[in-house]
Each structure stands twice: as C-alpha cells, then as structure tokens.
Amino acid sequence: MKKAFLLFGSVLLLSVMSCKQSRGEESIDELVLESTDSNSIDTEESYVSDESENQESYAELEENQFESPKTNPLSTFSIDVDNASYTNIRRFINEGQTVPKDAVRVEEMMNFFKYSYPQPTDNHPFSIHTEYSNCPWNKNHQLLKIGLQGKTIPMDNLPASNIVFLIDVSGSMDEDNKLPLLKQSMKRMVKELRAKDKVAIVVYAGAAGLVLPPTSGDEKNKIMDAFNELSAGGSTAGGEGIKLAYKIAEENFIKEGNNRIVLATDGDFNVGASSDSDMEDLIEEKRKSGVFLTCLGYGMGNYKDSKMEILADKGNGNYAYVDNMQEANRFLGKEFKGSMYAIAKDVKIQIEFNPKHVQSYRLIGYENRKLRAEDFKNDAIDAGELGSGHTVTALYEIIPTGTESQYVSSALKYTKTEKNEDNYNEELATIKFRYKKPDGDKSIEIIQTIENKNIALENATPDFKFSSAVAWFGLKLRDSKLISNTNSDDIRKLAKKGLNNDDEGYKSEFVRLVESVN
Known part of the structure; x- marks a missing residue:
C-alpha cells in the first residue's frame, strides 16, 4: 500500500509542477492544500480493512404514516x-x-x-x-x-460544461469494484464530452491535489491518461478534497453554463471534516457558488451511503450507486444529459x-x-x-x-366534522x-x-x-x-x-x- 501511496504522491507532484508552469507559483500554493502529515501519512495503519465485517452505514428512515387532511391539509x-x-x-x-x-x-x-x-x-x-x-x-x-x-x-443545444472530477484515491478504494471500476466509469463519461467542455481532476487521500488542470473535452486521451495514472493509498481527506474541487470549479465558472463537480468515492471520509453535520455545513455553504454536485458511490463492505445522501441532498445534486459497468454505461453514458445537465x-x-x-x-x-x-x-x-x-x-x-381501514382511527363521537360548503x-x-x-x-x-x-x-x-x-x-x-x-x-x-x-x-x-x- 505504501508503494501505491508513493505513486499517488508522484502523480500529485508532477501535476503541481505542471500547474506551476501554467498558472504561477503563488496560485498553485493555494490549489494544493496542506497535507495532513501529522495524523495520516502512515498508510499501513490509517486504513484497516476487515472483509469479514460489514461496515456499511445507512441513515435511519421512519416510514411515512397516514395523515388526515383536516389536521394536516x-x-x-x-x-x-x-x-x-x-x-x-x-x-x-x-x-x-x-x-x-x-x-x-x-x-x-x-x-x-x-x-x-x-x-x-x-x-x-x-x-x-x-x-x-x-x-x-x-x-x-x-x-x-x-x-x-x-x-x-439535444446534446448540441446544451450549454458548455465546466466539470471537476473529484476522485477518492484513499486506501479504502484499493479494491477491484472501487478504483478500477471508477476509472473505467469515468472513461465512459469522458466519451460524451465536447470540445467546448472543460474538465479538471482533483484527487484526495492523505492530502488533496490537482492532477489535471482544466482541459478541453476534445483532449480525451490526455484526460484518460490522467485517470489511468491514479492508484489508491492513504487516509481520506474528503473535506479538503471537496474544498479544492469547489475552488477549481469556481475559478473556471462558466456563466449560464453547466458547472458541476463529479465526486466518486465509497463515502468513507475519515480525516478532517468527517462528521455528517460537518459535511452538511460544508456542502450547504459551497452550494451558494452555483456549482452543482453529482455523487457516484462505489464498493461494498465499508460503503457509507449515509454520507453520500447528505452530500447529494445538500449540494444541488444527484446520487447514483455504480455496482458494475452496465450501470456506469447507463448513468454516465446513455443518461448523461439527465445526470449532468440541470x-x-x-x-x-x-x-x-x-x-x-x-x-x-x-x-x-x-x-x-x-x-x-x-x-x-x-x-x-x-x-x-x-x-x-x-x-x-x-x-x-x-x-x-x-x-x-385498520390504518386510521375510529370516528370520534363528540368532535363535529365541519362541512365544506364550497x-x-x-x-x-x-x-x-x-x-x-x-x-x-x-x-x-x-x-x-x-x-x-x-x-x-x-x-x-x-x-x-x-x-x-x-x-x-x-x-x-x-x-x-x-x-x-x-x-x-x-x-x-x-x-x-x-x-x-x-x-x-x-x-x-x-x-x-x-x-x-x-
């Protein structure tokens, strides 16, 4: 896993150097957020996988009950x-x-x-x-x-897109049905991009960083090469990744365009702003930027559906769970317009x-x-x-x-029913x-x-x-x-x-x- 994390670090360093040349030293210092060295770099201890124990989490729901139109109109x-x-x-x-x-x-x-x-x-x-x-x-x-x-x-009539892919490359994503499936899914989506669209890629693990600066949608090979370089390792600085993704999206905002972050993760945020309430506050604040959010969930065993729900519900967004390439092809390919254009x-x-x-x-x-x-x-x-x-x-x-009906209370003897004369x-x-x-x-x-x-x-x-x-x-x-x-x-x-x-x-x-x- 240390080897995987070192590869991620190399990719991050190369992207930083590339961005320094194109954007200047000062702007890149702002784009690459501070690493959480003090509490998350020992990657072999930061993520513990127990395949025998299901650690998935779901928000508790209380089923809607019957209501009377007289008391709850x-x-x-x-x-x-x-x-x-x-x-x-x-x-x-x-x-x-x-x-x-x-x-x-x-x-x-x-x-x-x-x-x-x-x-x-x-x-x-x-x-x-x-x-x-x-x-x-x-x-x-x-x-x-x-x-x-x-x-x-029609696709030709849709506005230009400013899309920032936010990819989880933490240790919990190091499974076949997570990062490898995620990368294949992203390639399906990239095929739908046009020349007037632009794409950036932000990744997060122990730190968050820009892997691909905003790139034209017709440079598909360049975009796919950036995805291919990704590997998993490290803890999960999800909150820092979200902040950086919104920063990139806001800097490249297209007026009257489609400005959107596509977050792909198993939802296992465990460093930084990790509680549900922290995430809710963060997303509600970022929503004001006018940037929409699409959440793609991957994996099983430690899948955090409850966190993904919060992100999608509070972030002017939508949420899909990708269990195989068939679903990726449906949501990111055949239904691309509905998924990505509000x-x-x-x-x-x-x-x-x-x-x-x-x-x-x-x-x-x-x-x-x-x-x-x-x-x-x-x-x-x-x-x-x-x-x-x-x-x-x-x-x-x-x-x-x-x-x-057995599901409603009996009629009351002393309470009069008002007549509606209209x-x-x-x-x-x-x-x-x-x-x-x-x-x-x-x-x-x-x-x-x-x-x-x-x-x-x-x-x-x-x-x-x-x-x-x-x-x-x-x-x-x-x-x-x-x-x-x-x-x-x-x-x-x-x-x-x-x-x-x-x-x-x-x-x-x-x-x-x-x-x-x-």
Missing part, C-alpha cells in the same frame, strides 16, 4: 431524481444477501426507471401527469400517481387533499425529502434538481372518505409546483387541480402498474407495517403487466429480482 416535499438505492438493492439481492432495511428508499427505486410521460408543450421545463387508481397492496385504498417529465434537450432546480411539490373525498393520505417514500408547509414558498430552502429528460414519480396512498365536489386535490431556472434565484409556480376520478387497476396505464409494483416491492423490503399483502408473486404479476418502454431490459430485470426474494 398540506403535504410538501422536494423531488428526488437519485436512484442509488435501487442499484444498491440490486447488488444485495444478486449476491444472495439480505437487504438492509434502511438501504431501501422507495422513491429512488421508482425513479430508477423510465416512464412514458409526455414531453412539455408550454414554456415550463417539465410536464405534469397524474393518475388515480386502486392500491394493489391494501384493499379498498387508492393510489394517486404524480409524474414529471423533464424536457429532453434544466430546473429547487423543484418542490405541495398537495392539498379535499376532505370531502380523502379521509387519510400518506406519501410513499421521500421520507428524507419532506418539507414544512411554509418551506414551499421560501426560496431560501433547497430542493431537488431536474435534469434533461429526467422523469420523477411520486405516489400517495389514499383512504377515501367513508372507507373502513363547490369542490369534483376535485380530489390541488397540486402546486415551484422551481427555479438553473441560474435563477426566484421560483416559478404552477398550479393544477386533480379530478376525483378513479379508474380500475386493470385499466390503469402500464406506467401506473409498474411504478406501483416497484413501490410495493420496496415496502416489502422495508418490512412496512402499513401493507396487508406482501406476496412476491402478486408483485411480480403486477410488474409484468407494466413491461412497456423497456428497450434496455431494466424492468424485466426488476421482475427477476422480485422472483429472487421470498
């Missing part, structure tokens, strides 16, 4: 285009392992898949589609699906249910994306970004008024959306009403059936106490009825995953 949340949870779950199932309950984020499972929502036809960057049908896991309940479709922008940021949804028709409701998933009602109109509150061509799906489980008999809910342009500071609002018109599940769209099956499977994996039917065969049958728009075979793969879990 508004449900507010941020969109989430992340899909790391699904590929991580896939990895566990394919290896015959039990999926950790808190590794399951239902919204990320649903949003892994593409749906056939219509493209926007107005001036807004996304279209809105809603559908109301039966809930497959609880008899007599209903499901409301809300779908957003981001506008697909068309709207701080996208929030707020829905008000009509108590005439809704006895209780609950949002499926999005537990760590919920917002307070007053946050909806507060432009200082961060929310999720939407990329070119992205789809976002959310489900609400609804207990209609007058329906008996003529809203045909409305199930009113839904509002707020978003900002990628370089904007003021939100734009969209309002729609949802008709109280339920269609039978067998007549619902394939998208409704498939997204419902995915959510159902996620609830089963989370051992939800709010579903009455956990039969895998029923989930599989419903998913198979939704196998449309599956040219890449990802939906068929999902069916096979369901079949693998009792």
Whole structure:
C-alpha cells in the first residue's frame, strides 16, 4: 500500500509542477492544500480493512404514516431524481444477501426507471401527469400517481460544461469494484464530452491535489491518461478534497453554463471534516457558488451511503450507486444529459387533499425529502434538481372518505366534522409546483387541480402498474407495517403487466429480482 501511496504522491507532484508552469507559483500554493502529515501519512495503519465485517452505514428512515387532511391539509416535499438505492438493492439481492432495511428508499427505486410521460408543450421545463387508481397492496385504498417529465434537450443545444472530477484515491478504494471500476466509469463519461467542455481532476487521500488542470473535452486521451495514472493509498481527506474541487470549479465558472463537480468515492471520509453535520455545513455553504454536485458511490463492505445522501441532498445534486459497468454505461453514458445537465432546480411539490373525498393520505417514500408547509414558498430552502429528460414519480396512498381501514382511527363521537360548503365536489386535490431556472434565484409556480376520478387497476396505464409494483416491492423490503399483502408473486404479476418502454431490459430485470426474494 505504501508503494501505491508513493505513486499517488508522484502523480500529485508532477501535476503541481505542471500547474506551476501554467498558472504561477503563488496560485498553485493555494490549489494544493496542506497535507495532513501529522495524523495520516502512515498508510499501513490509517486504513484497516476487515472483509469479514460489514461496515456499511445507512441513515435511519421512519416510514411515512397516514395523515388526515383536516389536521394536516398540506403535504410538501422536494423531488428526488437519485436512484442509488435501487442499484444498491440490486447488488444485495444478486449476491444472495439480505437487504438492509434502511438501504431501501422507495422513491429512488421508482425513479430508477423510465416512464412514458409526455414531453412539455408550454414554456415550463417539465410536464405534469397524474393518475388515480386502486392500491394493489391494501384493499379498498387508492393510489394517486404524480409524474414529471423533464424536457429532453439535444446534446448540441446544451450549454458548455465546466466539470471537476473529484476522485477518492484513499486506501479504502484499493479494491477491484472501487478504483478500477471508477476509472473505467469515468472513461465512459469522458466519451460524451465536447470540445467546448472543460474538465479538471482533483484527487484526495492523505492530502488533496490537482492532477489535471482544466482541459478541453476534445483532449480525451490526455484526460484518460490522467485517470489511468491514479492508484489508491492513504487516509481520506474528503473535506479538503471537496474544498479544492469547489475552488477549481469556481475559478473556471462558466456563466449560464453547466458547472458541476463529479465526486466518486465509497463515502468513507475519515480525516478532517468527517462528521455528517460537518459535511452538511460544508456542502450547504459551497452550494451558494452555483456549482452543482453529482455523487457516484462505489464498493461494498465499508460503503457509507449515509454520507453520500447528505452530500447529494445538500449540494444541488444527484446520487447514483455504480455496482458494475452496465450501470456506469447507463448513468454516465446513455443518461448523461439527465445526470449532468440541470434544466430546473429547487423543484418542490405541495398537495392539498379535499376532505370531502380523502379521509387519510400518506406519501410513499421521500421520507428524507419532506418539507414544512411554509418551506414551499421560501426560496431560501433547497430542493431537488431536474435534469434533461429526467422523469420523477411520486405516489400517495389514499383512504377515501367513508372507507373502513385498520390504518386510521375510529370516528370520534363528540368532535363535529365541519362541512365544506364550497363547490369542490369534483376535485380530489390541488397540486402546486415551484422551481427555479438553473441560474435563477426566484421560483416559478404552477398550479393544477386533480379530478376525483378513479379508474380500475386493470385499466390503469402500464406506467401506473409498474411504478406501483416497484413501490410495493420496496415496502416489502422495508418490512412496512402499513401493507396487508406482501406476496412476491402478486408483485411480480403486477410488474409484468407494466413491461412497456423497456428497450434496455431494466424492468424485466426488476421482475427477476422480485422472483429472487421470498
């Protein structure tokens, strides 16, 4: 491992010398941050790997409960285009392992898949589609699906990019499914770059440094050679690496362009600003620069999903888990535009249910994306970004008024029910959306009403059936106490009825995953 770290040090030294020639001595002293010599250079002791012990960490999630529209009339949340949870779950199932309950984020499972929502036809960057049908896991309940479709922008029309790759080359990355896979993944992404794009590479281990100064996207061999030189060794100065990456991105900021850091790591930050609260404060501060953040997770055994979630959630970013080259090819190649180019940021949804028709409701998933009602109109509150061509799906489980259900309390004898005299008999809910342009500071609002018109599940769209099956499977994996039917065969049958728009075979793969879990 010492040999690997020395190689990293040599690469870092050469890059510093190169940068000194092109930028001057004084600027490079600022770019290369101080090494943490006093507490991390002994690389053989700084990273201890115990293959027999799983040290992965996941943030604890508390499942959303049913709420009454009379006492909680508004449900507010941020969109989430992340899909790391699904590929991580896939990895566990394919290896015959039990999926950790808190590794399951239902919204990320649903949003892994593409749906056939219509493209926007107005001036807004996304279209809105809603559908109301039966809930497959609880008899007599209903499901409301809300779908957003981001506008697909041709690659030639996308703005120039200023991308800083931030690569973890610490000792914990010295495994086949980490740094070697990471380097192959980056090469897939580099193929998508254009001449007007520019790329820099920052690495961090015991220290953080600039390996490749900003380079034109058409110099692909030069960029790939820089990746090929990387090797793992040392402790993990993640906080220092993030600071340096943002510094490089800000110095090369493209006005009205795509300014983004791509962080690739197993999330194991153990030197410097390492606590979740420290990382959250750091990223929230750096977010103000206008630089977006994409987080790519790698590896297993010591994978720190909880830290990756914080980085992506707080940094105007998205988050994917790369378990193999197939996933790298999907996220960094075929879906490059959606992954790397934001068309709207701080996208929030707020829905008000009509108590005439809704006895209780609950949002499926999005537990760590919920917002307070007053946050909806507060432009200082961060929310999720939407990329070119992205789809976002959310489900609400609804207990209609007058329906008996074990999941709601009995009617009260002495509390009077207020009558709503307004003529809203045909409305199930009113839904509002707020978003900002990628370089904007003021939100734009969209309002729609949802008709109280339920269609039978067998007549619902394939998208409704498939997204419902995915959510159902996620609830089963989370051992939800709010579903009455956990039969895998029923989930599989419903998913198979939704196998449309599956040219890449990802939906068929999902069916096979369901079949693998009792």
